[in-house]
Amino acid sequence: MDTNNESAKDRLPRVDSYGFERSEEFDYAFYEDFYSRYMTILTRRAIKWSKIMQNSTAVEKSLKVKRYIRKGVPNEHRSSVWMIVSGAQAQMELNPGYYHSVLLEGQKNTKLVDTVITDLNRTFPDNVKFRKNASPCLQPTLYNVLVAYGQHNKSVGYCQGMNFITGILILVTKDEEKSFWLLDALIGRILPDYYSPAMMGLKTDQEVLGDLVKMKIPAVAELIDRHEVMWTLLVSRWFICLFIDILPIETVLRIWDCLFYEGSKVLFRVALTLIKHYQAYILEAKNFPDVCDKFKDITKGTLVTECHLFMQKIFTEPGSLSRKTISKLREQRRTQLLTQE
Known part of the structure; x- marks a missing residue:
């Protein structure tokens, strides 16, 4: 013991x-x-x-x-800083009363309401504040923000994964309207096409990560190819949940600090740091299930718990990661994915 x-x-x-x-x-x-x-x-x-x-x-x-x-x-200061650097504060001030009007409209959309309600109990079952019997219970707040956003952005509506992201925003801001505008900043500007019906942005970025691994950690890329593992099996939850329920909460919030300020490039830095740091461990994989298990294991332990040191590493271990390189890779991968459809 x-x-x-x-x-x-x-x-x-x-x-x-x-x-x-x-x-x-x-x-x-x-x-x-x-x-x-x-x-x-x-x-x-x-x-x-x-x-x-x-x-x-x-x-x-x-x-x-x-x-x-x-x-x-x-x-x-987190709520205020996220609001300012993401542009959410400016949008909220430019659109007084908009959140409440779009929420009222959304509540008339039966299909949207039913879809949101289905996911409420699945949101953070390990969080006492989101349970039905909690006092106060955050489920009604979560419902309001998701319904309002689904009505506001009809091309996205409601997509699984958005409930977890919104839940974190509510825990940080403790404010419905701010959570709505931060969700709009993430889905509308910072992560374009991650949550659209075709999820083209999400699919593209998973493939781009594969390209970056090939450039920076070639031995791991070769292993993934050899065992014919698709990147979407390994990292889709990392991207769609923005590392929520993958990494410890303090580490997730530190990543989001940078995400709101620097944009989606930060997600690649986090993924590359995990893969590079645990390269030797990943390379021990003997088969397909082994690879999948190792990718789950590398998101646990002391490296990711020590959030301050981990955040220092994400800006050093992967080396340079220019916007130009990422934009070029995204363009190539998006074109390939569209031709496959």
Whole structure:
């Protein structure tokens, strides 16, 4: 018996500050050690962010803000920072009353309402705040945002995966209207075509990741080809859920800080870092199921729990990743996918 883990388990709550229940395998001792160190970093970052947030125009595109965001946005400022850097704040101010009017319209759309209701109980079954018997229960808020968004963006409507993304936005902003506009920023601008019926953007980016792995980690690309594993089997959930339920919540929020500021390129950096860091482990795979299992394993453990160090790695380990390269690869892959249809 690990006495350190048992004593840490007694000290740490079974449910984290976001409402997620800790799993049976949760390493309490490691987490307690990590979090005591991370709290020092968070306190230092909070002081710096408080200074910058005194002037809202200071949170504009600049090398200083980019550096601050990569080092993490403290929880108390996260909602405001996401709103500003994503353009969601500007859209909300330009469209007063729009959210409530589109929600009322959406509630008349029976097909949309039924589809959203079907997924409410499937959203974060391990989060106490989304359970029917929770007080307050976040399900009605989730329902409202998804119905409003489905009505607002009729070409997307409601697509599985959006419930998890919206759930995280609600946990961070604690505000329906802000969650709606952040969802609009993600689906409409940051992740184009990820959630459209054909999911062309999502399919394209999975293939682009394969191309990047071929360029940067060729031995793994060769292994994937040899065992004839499709990239969609390995990484579709990484992309469609933006690493929710894949990586620890603190790490997901740190990734999203950068996603709202720098765009979808960040998702490739995260994926490449995981694959590169665990290259030797992945290369031990002997067959198709082995490869799939190893890709599940690499999203667990100390590397991804140490979110501050992990975020430093995503900007160093994969090396350069220019927008030009990604745009070119996306164009090529999109053309190929369209010709296959």
